[in-house]
Amino acid sequence: MDPQWDDSLPIYRQLRDRVVAMILEGVLKEGDPLPSVRSVAAEFRLNPLTVLKGYQQLVDELLVEKRRGRGMYVSDGARKALMKDERQRFLEDEWPKVLATIQRLGLSVPDLLRTGAPAPTAPYPTQVGAASGTAPGSTPAPNDGDLNDKND
Secondary structure (H helix, E strand, O other): OOOOOOOOOOHHHHHHHHHHHHHHOOOOOOOOEOOOHHHHHHHHOOOHHHHHHHHHHHHHOOOEEEEOOOEEEEOOOHHHHHHHHHHHHHHHHHHHHHHHHHHHHOOOHHHHHHHOOOOOOOOOOOOOOOOOOOOOOOOOOOOOOOOOOOOO
């Protein structure tokens, strides 16, 4: 975890978000223990109650489970639940902004693919569905893949 904290968000929330990112990236897998509250507090020079509050949010969201006397562990199904939630958040909050920027700049799919990041290891959904992420009043680009895969 990066020891830099952003002043615009409470530290306990940033800590929660970092653990979520670690689960999504596969650094923490289902059944893995979270670092102890004491070790995180010492490593990042935080109040242990701040760390505990961040961890408690994960427990409340059923992403982490407490095991009395043993610590906190990533819950079964946590990654799948997070992927579903993060995809939905992206499609509702981020994608409209990204799409608007793409349209404003007149970028085509080949432009994006040519200058984009390296190809992911997991395949993208290729089925075009009803919710294609196209802004109201606009037409989708040819061969536009559906990023709103309903089967997840």
